[in-house]
Amino acid sequence: MFAGQVLPYPSSNLALDVLLLFLLLGIEISRIYFAWKGNLTERGVPLTLALGLVVPCVLLSVYLLLWQTYVLRAEVIISSILLVFLGLEAVLSCLAIATFAK
Known part of the structure; x- marks a missing residue:
């Protein structure tokens, strides 16, 4: 993390931010x-x-967008784009589920 190397970052906050970032990666x-399959x-x-995994992804993205220790402009842009794509995917997943259920 760039912010952890350049900015004065409390070690407990850095560990939490890195842990949540890797949790977001896994989810x-x-x-x-699952969407591909x-x-x-x-x-x-x-x-x-x-579709159920979209909810924790949105929550973690909002955390990265608003509540992490240092929010950089690049992270705001990337998190905003991720939230737009998650919303679009949620809508399209609902349409696909309705189509496949017929």
């Missing part, structure tokens, strides 16, 4: 896998799991 990988197999269950 994002799982979410993308559900779309390829045209089944609603993996897409529903992916």
Whole structure:
């Protein structure tokens, strides 16, 4: 993390921010896998799991956008783009689940 090297960062806050960043990475990988699998197999269950994983991704993205110790401009831009894509994916996942359920 750039902020941890350049800015005076309390070590407990740095550990929490890094932990939450890696947690977001793990959830994002799982979410993308379930969405990919559900779309390829045209089944609603993996897409529903992916849709359920959108909620923790949004919460972690909002944390990175607003509440981490130092919020850099690049992080604001990246987190905002991520939130837009998560919202778009949630809408499209709902449409796909409705289509596959028919």
